[in-house]
Amino acid sequence: MAKYKNHVLVCGGTGCRASQGEEIVYNLNRVIEENGLEQEVQVVRTGCFGFCEKGPVVKMVPDNTFYVQVSPDDAEEIVKEHLVKGRQVERLLYTDPETKKHVSESKNMGFYKKQIRIALRNCGFINPENIDEYIARDGYASLGMAITEMKPEEVIRIIIDSGLRGRGGGGFPTGLKWDITRKVESDQKYVVCNADEGDPGAFMDRSILEGDPHSVLEAMAINGYCTGANQGLIYIRAEYPLAISRLKIAIQQAREYGLLGKDIFGTGFDFDVELRYGAGAFVCGEETSLIHSMEGLRGEPTVKPPFPSESGYKGKPTNVNNVETYANIPVILMKGAKWFSSIGTEKSKGTKVFALAGKVNNVGLIEVPMGTTLREVIFDIGGGIKDGKKFKAVQTGGPSGGCLTEKHLDIPIDYDNLIASGSMMGSGGMIVMDEDDCMVSMAKFYLDFTVEESCGKCAPCRIGNKRLYEMLHKITEGKGTEEDLSNLRNLSNVIKDTSLCGLGQTSPNPVLSTMENFWDEYMAHVKEDKCPAGQCKSLMQYIISEEKCVGCTLCSRVCPVDAITGDKKAPHVINPTTCIKCGACFEKCKFGAISIQ
């Protein structure tokens, strides 16, 4: 293996690639070659660094300089200045928003300070397409140890003792699940990885698969050893082409190294992994739906029991875990249950990866110890609310979760606290909202998603969510009544109470939690025909202040529907029936004469 003095790590996650990451790699290689450094410097495409807000990210190793928002044109300077002359390119360094000073190392950035990366340990460090780099970071050592030195029960004991709970949303103790599958007698068992990540805005699993696919393969093999399965299946949505291609490479390499396939480590243990593609139905994240989809059937759930651990894929005992859950396994075996359980809260151990999105300054992928507060996540890691606006709410758990408010900010995040607060952990989507976000519209947005994604099997979810959406729409149109609000609440409760699977059992949560926390906002829509956040167009009215208007006519000229009339140098008037509330006049007025009411 060639030895390089320097490595240039370029984020190769989907987000940074979409921001010309590939061109950066191309240009870096070109300039490195032009400068004759190709023997000394290697450019590596890694997985996601997490700091997506500032992507594309380029990290220089060994000095750990962390360049942000790099463009392909910057390649030349990075090579000539940093690599040739040994001088940092200051303009590409991260600027601390408070001190306004450059920060060159990620560990000193607010975004990274409170993070502990266990599941994401290799993302942004290694080339996910090179198994040697994974092995160099103790990869496959846990598998080797498990199958050569330990009994399945002993491995499961460690997982149970570690306190690891399912990261897909349910939070079921992982070790217990493995143990149940292990105890069911069958000639054939399956290990399934649920990579059907479907929450809007979530990309935790995708990033792990793109950045560290071997950790999942290794964990699945360990699971196979523990449960008595020799076939692994990864159910991944076809919209994740990069993750798929990296997984394919990883599986191929693992087979070549004898880490997948027959007689692994000469122990007689066989295990192999195949991919199964999903068409992107949210409900297929529910394990029985996922299994049906893999079987070629309609992706819809069936009543549990029987649980997949008893009767799953092709009717055989099947252990289904999520990507992030698997990514934790090799480290837990390596460092021990005690180490893992020392992180986190009493009932939720370890860390959780979140896709932090919405109105925060630092959008990105983060991993924090359980017990970190929402305030730390949003304000310390997330850097606070964009444009200095006021924090209003945060939605955790995706469409199944609920919104949490100011009063929940200091609650330590774990499975149980989130549920107690009316939300849930979910798979890790976290969307932050500010004062301009209307909570009724927010609930409507999620219901729109659920209506689309319901499989249609059970009546409450199929029809009930549609009706919830319609009522919310009516309210945002200013046509809602107080009776609608009571119907909304009753219907939400019935849908939760009667739906067949987790999708319907949780889909009204955004409605119920916004009603709980923002009742006044609902009432304002219904009783006063007002949207306090000013987001519901039907309830908005643009008004020109007679005092402030100087009659410059600019507004009337930009109005696309000629709703504004008035003589030159005389106050103008907006005709509310013609106005389409596009906001063009509001943007143009130089005198602040136009306001929204």
Next chain:
Amino acid sequence: MDIVQLTIDNKKVVVEKGTTILEAAKTIGVDVPTLCHMKLEDTNFENKPGGCRVCVVEVEGRRNLAPACKTECTEGMMVNTHSVRVVNARRTVMELILSDHPFDCLVCAKSGDCELQSLAQNLGIREIKYTGAKSTYKGDESPAIIRDMDKCIMCRRCETACNEVQTVGVLSAINRGFESVVAPAFEMDLDHSTCTFCGQCVAVCPTGALTERDSSSKVMDAIVNPKKKVIVQTAPAVRAALGEEFGMEAGTLVTGKMVSALRKLGFDYVFDTDFAADLTIMEEGTELLDRLSKHLAGDKEVKLPILTSCCPGWVNFFEHQFPEMIDIPSTAKSPQQMFGAIAKTYFADQLKEKREDVVVVSVMPCLAKKYECSRDEFAVDGDPDVNISISTRELAQMIRNANLNFEALEEDDFDNPLGESTGAAVIFGTTGGVIEAAVRTAYEVHTKKPLERLDFEELRGMEGIRSATIDFDGLPINIGIAHGLGNARKLLEDIKAGKSQFHAIEIMACPGGCIGGGGQPYHHGNMEILKKRQKAIYEEDKGKTLRKSHENPFIQKLYAEFLGEPCGHKSHELLHTHYYDKKKKVEI
């Protein structure tokens, strides 16, 4: 046997492990309302997707409500089937289902026979709070079945019937969420799919989403046309079920009243498909003996087992799904088509009418018959042998339209010559009947000895697949019977694999045979009804003086005057058919 003890509505219940709450409640007289659930005892039909959520009950310690149809009883379980929470949830779910359903009950074909309607009534739904958009779908009208999916409530019964019971695999849920509906793949029309038109989807549909194509007005048009001689034939299973439409006990034989009603409706001749059933036995029985004797003579080419061919759903099934085996079934036409062929030749000649001036109407327990009579090969110069086929339900509607007091009608007899039949023809209406009829004739023809016993109990019953060996005076004849196409498939797979030991197999597409046909009065999942119809059929057979097809004097006369001999030249021309490879016909 493992047992569990639980409490339902404060009553202790002891049930076998694996029993659902729904079943357990039934044992103490608690009927939890259901909608999507349907179980046909003694068949392999059980539909319980747990989708409608109407049967939810409260289980102590459980976070959400439990569907009674899917939740197994556990030790110590405390169940409440009518708490405020349960009733509110059940009514709300029902309101939701109704909110996405057309409100055209007054003019719906299923009005008064609709499970959704009666459940709404039972729950006392008087207003629907949750109104909104209704889902609408493309209509689909095949010659036999009309699909109005706007009325579909996604109970999935049709899907279970089509896929699991019949293994036809045409219907399945498509689309997502509010747009979800049961349909053939790509929402193609049934006509273009591999649908057999067996009508079992219609038989189990709780609403008006799946109904038969109603041809009764066409029949009335023909009756009032002075130029036309209108002949009606009635299938054996109709008389055992028609009475149910008029509130009579299932299994009441109404042959005489039915004849009387048909005459009052204005048909010129009231004949019996049973006559043609006797004719079928002459042809099919002869074909069986012919193949058998060739086989016994060492002919390796001869195709055995011979399969019956009177069921048009079954014919469609093997044409679509086993086209490589289309030379195995008997070439004899079905009784409906034999009747048409004779009516439009032999009988039209007697009437001195041109065939196109004779209109043959059939009353069938079946929807596939509507398709069958429209097949091109069953027409001469575009004039079909059977012009119109209506179901038992359509006949009942015609009787109601004519304001006839069915129960009060006097009993009447069929006309001759095509109205005379034997007991062997009557039992065509139930599973096992055709082969029993064939055995009665084939035995005597083959052995030239009179049969000592006519009731072949070993061929009767409701088991999906049955078999028996009948001693043909030293020659053991192995008989197989299957009803329900899923069961038929199993026997066919055996034949395909060369494992079949049978000489002859009877196959009926519908569970129970024609008594359970897609055109019969709705059984709403009550299998006792089918059993009572079956009993009635065997009773009618028992009461007949003549019980062997070859003893029917009019059949004998027909051969003497017109056909010559069974499987002879004329018979082949009029009474036999051929089958098509339809595998390639699926269009997407």
